[in-house]
Each structure stands twice: as structure tokens, then as C-alpha cells.
Amino acid sequence: MIPGVYKVTFNGPEVGSGVVIVRGTTFAGGDGYFYYSGVFNGHVGEMQATFEVKRHTPGTASVFGHDSLSLTLQGMAGKEEFFLEGPGRAFTITGKRLESSIFDDREKAAALVSIEESSRAAA
Numbered sequence: 538m539i540p541g542v543y544k545v546t547f548n549g550p551e552v553g554s555g556v557v558i559v560r561g562t563t564f565a566g567g568d569g570y571f572y573y574s575g576v577f578n579g580h581v582g583e584m585q586a587t588f589e590v591k592r593h594t595p596g597t598a599s600v601f602g603h604d605s606l607s608l609t610l611q612g613m614a615g616k617e618e619f620f621l622e623g624p625g626r627a628f629t630i631t632g633k634r635l636e637s638s639i640f641d642d643r644e645k646a647a648a649l650v651s652i653e654e655s656s657r658a659a660a
Contacts (some may be wrong), residue, residue, distance in 0.1 A: 538580050538614050542635045547600040549628025557632065565587070571598050577614075582599055584614040600628055 540560050546551045557566030558575070564586075565574035575588025592604040601608070602621075610630070612621035617634035 538577075539634060540614050543619075543632040544635055545630055545632045547628060547630055548604070549600045549623065551598050551600040553597070553600050556635075567593070570594050571599065577619075578612055579614055580658075581616060584612050584619060584621075586610050586612070586619075616639060 538559055541558070543557050543559055543564075543566075545555050545557050545566065545610050547555075553568060555566055555568030555571070555573070557564045563574070563576050565572070569574060571590055573588050573590045575586055577584055577586040579585060587607070587609040589607050590601060590603075590605065592599070595601060608623075608651070610621040610623060612619060612630075614620075619630075619632045621630040623629065
């Protein structure tokens with residue numbers, strides 16, 4: 538996958554969407570109620586993603602059924618999109634790249650690393 542900002546859509550018993558930033562083989566992002574971060578392998582073709590989801594604000598139900606969890610999912614990736622599927626097809630996650638210009642500015646990239654490190658330290 539090409540580094541950049543991706544819109545993610547969750548479909549299952551509940552539906553939702555958010556944004557993730559892909560950088561190398563890592564990603565981090567969130568929505569109005571949850572934040573998520575993890576790693577993936579496979580840039581084009583089959584992929585596997587391992588990530589954590591944690592609630593930061595009370596409210597809507599999680600598409601995963603839990604407020605905090607770790608998942609490893611299988612799926613497919615193209616250059617600018619990906620598709621992941623939950624066990625037994627209970628839910629799907631799709632992602633589509635919105636832009637990559639966020640990585641054109643070294644200061645922005647350094648700020649993202651700082652935010653990512655702060656999120657991990659707070660967890």
C-alpha cells in the first residue's frame with residue numbers, strides 16, 4: 538500500500554468509519570469514539586493486519602462488540618485500497634487512500650511520529 542491517509546469503513550452488526558495514516562508497515566488512526574493502531578504485512582495482494590482498538594469516548598457501540606481488543610485479520614491490499622475480513626465474515630473493514638501529501642512535508646511526518654509515540658505511551 539502507498540503511505541498516506543486512508544478512509545476506513547467498518548461493516549458488521551454495527552457500521553462506522555474513521556481515518557488511518559499508513560506509514561511503512563504501520564498504521565494509526567481513529568474516529569469519534571475509538572483509536573486504533575497496528576502493523577500489517579503484504580503491500581499488494583494478500584495481507585494480514587494485527588492491531589489494537591481502544592475506546593477514548595463513551596458513546597456508540599463498537600462494531601467489534603468490545604471497547605478494547607486486539608485483532609489479527611486477513612485480507613487483500615492494492616496500491617491504494619485494502620479489504621480485511623473478520624472471523625466467519627462477522628465484519629469487514631475496507632480502506633481507500635484519500636491523499637499522500639501529508640508525507641511530503643518532513644515536519645508533518647515528524648509530528649505524526651510524535652503523536653504516535655504519545656498514544657503508545659498513554660496506553
